[in-house]
Amino acid sequence: MEAVFETGGKQYRAKAGDLVKVEKLGSEDGAKVTFDRVLLVNDDGKVTVGAHTVENASVTAEVIESERKDKKVIIFKMKRRKGYRNKNGHRQRHSIVKITDIKA
Numbered sequence: 001m002e003a004v005f006e007t008g009g010k011q012y013r014a015k016a017g018d019l020v021k022v023e024k025l026g027s028e029d030g031a032k033v034t035f036d037r038v039l040l041v042n043d044d045g046k047v048t049v050g051a052h053t054v055e056n057a058s059v060t061a062e063v064i065e066s067e068r069k070d071k072k073v074i075i076f077k078m079k080r081r082k083g084y085r086n087k088n089g090h091r092q093r094h095s096i097v098k099i100t101d102i103k104a
Contacts, residue, residue, distance in 0.1 A: 004040040005059045014099045024093040035059040041104040061097040
């Protein structure tokens, strides 16, 4: 069984046992989290798609790592012939979760 769920404004596709990198959650290591915004459930070929979300469907996961930083993204701005240069960097924070159960 696999599902497409939404958290942090992004959509993720996962099966039970998968490790998924999601936007930073406010929970601690080892905590159980439930994602209620399930958009699609595939149960061995039987696909259920919600109008917005699938009713009574949820994805349960365990937080493996609560906060980790992604690789650095460089933001460089420049205006030619004006002497303007601006270099900045950003490292997005995310969490690693292990999908334990999918309920449809």
